[in-house]
Amino acid sequence: MLEHKDGQQKKEVKPPLLVIKNLSKSYIPGVLAVDDVNLTVNKGEIFALLGSSGCGKSTLLRMLAGFEKPTSGKIILDGQDLSNVPPYKRPVNMMFQSYALFPHMTVWNNIAFGLKQKHMPKDEIKENVEQMLALVHMEEFADRKPHQLSGGQRQRVALARSLATHPKLLLLDEPMGALDKKLRTKMQLELVDIIEKVGVTCIMVTHDQQEAMTMAERVAIMDCGEFLQVGDPEEIYENPNCRFTAEFIGSVNIFDGVLGENGSDFMYVECPALQNKIYIDAGAAIADGMKLSVAIRPEKITLSKEKPQQECNFEEGIVDNIAYMGDVSIYLIKLQSGQIVRTTLPNVDRFRKNQPTWDDKVFISWEPDSCIVLTI
Amino acid sequence: MKLKTSRLRRLHFRGSSCVIGAPYLWTILFFFIPFLIIFKISFADVSDTSQPPYSDLTSYEDNHVNIALNVGNYLDLFRCEDEEDCNVWKIDYDFLNFESVGLNIRDSLKGFFDAISTEFHVTIYIEAFWNSVKIAAVSTLICLLIGYPMAWSIAHSSQAMRSVLLMLVILPSWTSFLIRVYAWIGLLKPNGTINNVLMWFGIIHEPLNMMHTSFAVYIGVVYAYLPFMIMPLYTAISRVDNSLIEAAEDLGAKPFTILTKILLPLTSGGMIAGSMLVFIPAVGEYIIPELLGGPYNILIGQQLWIDFSNNHDWPKAAAIAVAMLLFLLVPIIWYFKQQKNEGVSK
Numbered sequence: 066m067l068e069h070k071d072g073q074q075k076k077e078v079k080p081p082l083l084v085i086k087n088l089s090k091s092y093i094p095g096v097l098a099v100d101d102v103n104l105t106v107n108k109g110e111i112f113a114l115l116g117s118s119g120c121g122k123s124t125l126l127r128m129l130a131g132f133e134k135p136t137s138g139k140i141i142l143d144g145q146d147l148s149n150v151p152p153y154k155r156p157v158n159m160m161f162q163s164y165a166l167f168p169h170m171t172v173w174n175n176i177a178f179g180l181k182q183k184h185m186p187k188d189e190i191k192e193n194v195e196q197m198l199a200l201v202h203m204e205e206f207a208d209r210k211p212h213q214l215s216g217g218q219r220q221r222v223a224l225a226r227s228l229a230t231h232p233k234l235l236l237l238d239e240p241m242g243a244l245d246k247k248l249r250t251k252m253q254l255e256l257v258d259i260i261e262k263v264g265v266t267c268i269m270v271t272h273d274q275q276e277a278m279t280m281a282e283r284v285a286i287m288d289c290g291e292f293l294q295v296g297d298p299e300e301i302y303e304n305p306n307c308r309f310t311a312e313f314i315g316s317v318n319i320f321d322g323v324l325g326e327n328g329s330d331f332m333y334v335e336c337p338a339l340q341n342k343i344y345i346d347a348g349a350a351i352a353d354g355m356k357l358s359v360a361i362r363p364e365k366i367t368l369s370k371e372k373p374q375q376e377c378n379f380e381e382g383i384v385d386n387i388a389y390m391g392d393v394s395i396y397l398i399k400l401q402s403g404q405i406v407r408t409t410l411p412n413v414d415r416f417r418k419n420q421p422t423w424d425d426k427v428f429i430s431w432e433p434d435s436c437i438v439l440t441i
Numbered sequence: 442m443k444l445k446t447s448r449l450r451r452l453h454f455r456g457s458s459c460v461i462g463a464p465y466l467w468t469i470l471f472f473f474i475p476f477l478i479i480f481k482i483s484f485a486d487v488s489d490t491s492q493p494p495y496s497d498l499t500s501y502e503d504n505h506v507n508i509a510l511n512v513g514n515y516l517d518l519f520r521c522e523d524e525e526d527c528n529v530w531k532i533d534y535d536f537l538n539f540e541s542v543g544l545n546i547r548d549s550l551k552g553f554f555d556a557i558s559t560e561f562h563v564t565i566y567i568e569a570f571w572n573s574v575k576i577a578a579v580s581t582l583i584c585l586l587i588g589y590p591m592a593w594s595i596a597h598s599s600q601a602m603r604s605v606l607l608m609l610v611i612l613p614s615w616t617s618f619l620i621r622v623y624a625w626i627g628l629l630k631p632n633g634t635i636n637n638v639l640m641w642f643g644i645i646h647e648p649l650n651m652m653h654t655s656f657a658v659y660i661g662v663v664y665a666y667l668p669f670m671i672m673p674l675y676t677a678i679s680r681v682d683n684s685l686i687e688a689a690e691d692l693g694a695k696p697f698t699i700l701t702k703i704l705l706p707l708t709s710g711g712m713i714a715g716s717m718l719v720f721i722p723a724v725g726e727y728i729i730p731e732l733l734g735g736p737y738n739i740l741i742g743q744q745l746w747i748d749f750s751n752n753h754d755w756p757k758a759a760a761i762a763v764a765m766l767l768f769l770l771v772p773i774i775w776y777f778k779q780q781k782n783e784g785v786s787k
Binding site for chain 1: 682684685687688689690691692693694695698702703706707
């Protein structure tokens with residue numbers, strides 16, 4: 066999610082545009098590619114479906130476009146039930162992963178294609194195409210063929226083409242999938258900029274969590290055809306509701322343990338892999354002795370050479386490996402139990418003086434509120 | 442090390458030039474040289490005394506080398522001096538009669554048409570050639586119309602089904618071409634399979650006369666050359682990215698628009714290749730019209746054989762062959778130009 070200065074304003078409640086009700090799809094009887102999905106997307110929202118390949122996110126997107134017929138359930142866009150509307154009649158346009166630009170047509174004709182299907186008068190088509198070309202800054206390339214464009218330019222043409230007919234819903238299938246990493250970051254911001262300028266509601270599919278978090282206002286984590294968690298990027302990163310989400314988004318250290326002493330606003334977790342207990346400053350409505358996991362993000366773990374002055378939430382270990390990433394270094398710390406803990410250390414000092422090195426004895430520690438308790 | 446790689450590269454270069462050179466050598470040995478011989482014969486005279494029955498172009502006499510080029514073989518293809526070698530084409534301009542709309546163009550144009558003769562005298566060669574081109578062109582079109590949907594369904598069937606269907610397309614070529622054409626006689630003749638079945642069902646009461654007609658020739662040519670149309674079309678269609686079709690659909694294009702605006706332009710290379718593979722051999726086709734066609738409207742391939750075998754007029758036959766090749770060069774050159782353009786656009 067892009068942080069806007071006028072973020073407060075953006076939070077205002079928008080009316081729902083797309084309602085998905087109990088949507089399921091199975092290709093093989095008994096195997097559900099999409100399993101009873103319910104979702105409401107608001108007008109003007111950028112929504113991301115995030116999951117690894119085969120999780121059903123593409124099937125869901127293709128059902129929205131009309132390329133796949135739902136086995137059961139409903140898709141309602143702006144009050145209209147789309148279930149039996151063929152793709153060419155839906156006010157939904159898709160930007161394909163491969164962009165699917167027509168290779169035998171110029172950029173201009175590619176963008177004009179959808180407008181021509183609407184039998185728009187010629188001068189109106191011209192006006193619209195020029196507007197779209199200006200929107201994506203491709204005016205000079207109007208007469209080029211797709212193969213004469215770079216990857217980024219092709220993406221912009223594909224976006225212009227899918228926006229030209231002013232769809233109510235824009236679908237992006239792995240929008241950055243065909244771009245190299247450097248260009249990706251640039252285009253992510255540019256794409257969001259254009260989409261927000263047009264104000265179109267947008268659903269994107271991606272397997273890249275960074276992309277989803279940069280571009281989308283809300284993200285749904287999908288696995289095995291189901292939504293595991295739906296929320297804004299911060300919520301999903303800081304408060305994952307299950308082990309899969311915690312592990313899928315970002316890196317995480319997970320300690321399996323059992324619930325020990327606990328009260329209404331605190332609990333202790335005893336982990337076989339740790340010598341000290343974990344203290345969490347929040348209560349849990351679960352029974353004593355229950356198995357649970359504690360997840361801690363690497364950047365919330367402090368690394369030091371001196372023993373921390375606290376009774377809980379610290380461990381002793383040795384530096385097993387260091388990966389220098391430029392802005393930070395990733396430290397892999399081997400605990401006495403053998404478990405590897407991942408932590409990061411910002412490279413504030415250019416020559417990294419006084420930083421622990423391989424095989425150094427170190428201590429890791431964390432704050433009680435950094436711990437995420439996971440029961441599933 | 443550097444020396445070693447450069448030597449390797451040179452070796453590699455030699456190896457690759459050998460591989461590339463093989464088809465060139467093949468073409469030179471088995472096409473270009475025989476063609477030059479034919480070309481030479483086409484300028485000779487018929488000779489009853491020599492064997493083979495044509496005269497030498499060069500003769501040596503009184504310390505002079507005489508070269509005699511007989512262009513008459515070529516001229517004979519076009520000029521109508523000998524009445525028995527010529528047919529008359531009449532142009533019927535009755536269709537220009539617009540009296541029904543109160544406008545009589547015919548009378549005003551009559552003088553004009555009378556002035557330029559409405560009868561064309563054409564040689565049997567021109568006529569045979571015209572027949573061949575007509576049959577080849579119409580057959581190519583029919584092959585295209587039948588082959589396209591077939592190629593489409595093969596390209597869009599499941600992986601396992603695809604190989605079976607492709608096999609079925611190629612399978613007939615495993616039997617001899619001659620036998621396959623002969624088999625059509627059994628189907629088309631008056632007491633053949635088709636007539637018997639139709640009469641048994643009572644659809645017809647007298648056998649249809651299908652043998653020895655242009656209809657039979659069309660059937661034979663379309664049947665024999667259809668695989669040559671399907672194969673390049675199949676390749677072209679399966680190369681079209683399915684997401685392009687989905688994208689067109691997504692942008693509001695109806696199925697017919699997708700066909701005309703996306704699919705046909707993107708598979709034009711395959712359509713051209715298939716058409717060439719059907720048209721070019723069909724123009725010179727000999728066996729099919731000989732077995733299935735009638736005594737009238739003979740084709741250029743048959744005419745060539747008559748001159749070569751019955752009339753022992755090798756130079757005339759050679760001239761026909763050269764003229765035919767020159768004519769067919771036009772579509773071949775166009776085809777290669779198209780291929781080149783396509784290469785640029787991809």
